Amino acid sequence: MTHNFLSPLTGSFAMPAAENPTVAMIEAAYRHHGLDWRYLNCEVAPSALADAVRGARAMGWMGFNCSIPHKVAVIEHLDGLGESARIIGAVNTVVRRGERLIGENTDGKGFVAALAPIVDPAGKRVVLLGAGGAARAVGVEMALAGAAEIAIVNRSAGRGEEVAAIIDANTPAIVRYQPWMSRYVVPEGTDILINATSIGLFPDVEAMPDIDADSLRPDMVVADGIPNPPLTPFLRAAQARGCRTADGLGMLVNQGIVAIRYWTGIDADAAVMRRALLDLGL
Ligand code: NDP
Numbered sequence: 001m002t003h004n005f006l007s008p009l010t011g012s013f014a015m016p017a018a019e020n021p022t023v024a025m026i027e028a029a030y031r032h033h034g035l036d037w038r039y040l041n042c043e044v045a046p047s048a049l050a051d052a053v054r055g056a057r058a059m060g061w062m063g064f065n066c067s068i069p070h071k072v073a074v075i076e077h078l079d080g081l082g083e084s085a086r087i088i089g090a091v092n093t094v095v096r097r098g099e100r101l102i103g104e105n106t107d108g109k110g111f112v113a114a115l116a117p118i119v120d121p122a123g124k125r126v127v128l129l130g131a132g133g134a135a136r137a138v139g140v141e142m143a144l145a146g147a148a149e150i151a152i153v154n155r156s157a158g159r160g161e162e163v164a165a166i167i168d169a170n171t172p173a174i175v176r177y178q179p180w181m182s183r184y185v186v187p188e189g190t191d192i193l194i195n196a197t198s199i200g201l202f203p204d205v206e207a208m209p210d211i212d213a214d215s216l217r218p219d220m221v222v223a224d225g226i227p228n229p230p231l232t233p234f235l236r237a238a239q240a241r242g243c244r245t246a247d248g249l250g251m252l253v254n255q256g257i258v259a260i261r262y263w264t265g266i267d268a269d270a271a272v273m274r275r276a277l278l279d280l281g282l
Contacts, residue, residue: 004036009059010263011040013052013074014067018043021280022065025256028276029268037062037264046073053077053101056094063095063263071133078103087140087170090133092255095262104262107134108141110255111225115192115246119221122146124191129180129209131159134225135196139163143171147192150175153184186215193238195224200232208233218242227252228282249277 012022023041030037044052049070054077056064066074071090075081078091079100085091091103112121126147128139131154139150150173154160157179164177186193193216199207211234216222222238227248235245253273260268 008035008037008264009040009056009061010037010063010065011042011056011061012065012067013042013044013049013070014065015043015045015069017041017067020067021277021282022252022256024280025253025273025276026260029256029260029273032269032272033266035264035266044070046070049073050077053094057101061096063093063101063259065093065259066091075103077101084108084137084140084144087144087166088137089166090137092137093259093262104258105137106255106258106262107137107251108139109258110253111138111194111223111251112141112145113254113258114250115221115223118244118246119192120145121192123148125149125189126192126194127151127153127186127190129153129184129193129195129211130197130225131156131163132196132198136163136166138194138196138225139167139175140171142192142194143167143173143175147173149173151178151187152176153178153180155180180210182210184209184211186211186220188217190220192221192223193243194222195226195232195234198226200224200226200229200234202228205229206233208237213237213241216241216243220244221246223251224248225251227277230282249274249282252277 026039080102082104085103085105093104093106152164160177164175167175199209220243222243223246225248230247230249
């Protein structure tokens with residue numbers, strides 16, 4: 001009997017890397033689907049990024065994720081970008097296509113996929129809290145998925161206006177920036193409200209975006225990007241008002257599904273991946 005001892009390699013380049021749980025989720029999917037693939041979680045300093053990418057090329061890696069602080073810096077080491085990575089200006093997943101390394105961004109795609117069983121963004125009015133990297137990816141991808149109107153609500157005007165300008169220049173969505181000065185009243189007619197700020201992330205688990213909970217209505221879908229903990233005070237408040245909700249763990253799992261599809265061509269089982277993360281205590 002002949003054996004193939006050469007496993008296809010994937011992984012992650014980040015710093016810090018030790019607390020990134022993605023490896024557990026991706027390897028659970030590889031095992032579940034009988035793929036003899038590996039995902040290596042690598043700590044890569046900014047000064048070593050060029051060598052790390054060269055190494056991945058030399059070793060024939062099938063692809064890798066990039067996290068903080070490499071999402072923008074990696075671009076100059078790649079051979080091309082997918083559409084949303086180009087618009088967002090950041091890459092979190094690199095895919096080997098032939099001899100080329102192509103940068104993709106799965107942050108927003110994962111978010112839209114997690115939302116899909118609950119609501120189709122097409123034609124919807126969206127309020128997006130935040131204007132950092134996650135918000136930029138989510139906003140662009142919601143617009144590419146057909147959202148009609150997007151209000152970017154952010155504390156700092158510069159970042160908010162920048163995200164609004166990017167969406168406006170690259171998608172048909174009607175987008176505006178709204179300053180977030182005091183308790184935010186969600187406008188009537190809003191279909192989807194999204195928290196893409198870092199408010200509520202462990203260890204600050206009782207923190208909640210400053211919104212007027214009374215302005216949440218049962219016909220709204222409310223989504224949170226915070227993966228840890230999955231049930232945030234923001235989502236609890238929305239559920240108490242009768243809203244349907246989507247959590248940040250779903251976004252994380254669906255990002256992984258998109259990356260695995262890019263690398264291997266298979267559709268990984270979301271339940272297996274979510275279980276792998278919950279087993280870690282997320
Ligand atoms: P950034 O640091 O780039 O952006 C943080 C955002 O939160 C900014 O808009 C910032 O506003 C806002 N913010 C932070 N604190 C406050 C506050 N007290 N009041 C009002 N606004 C505030 O972070 P990222 O965009 O990279 O990440 C945001 C979150 O998304 C993180 O918690 C991360 O865990 C999560 N995430 C989840 C993913 C998933 O798969 N579930 C994937 C990627 C990210 P300002 O501009 O005014 O500073």
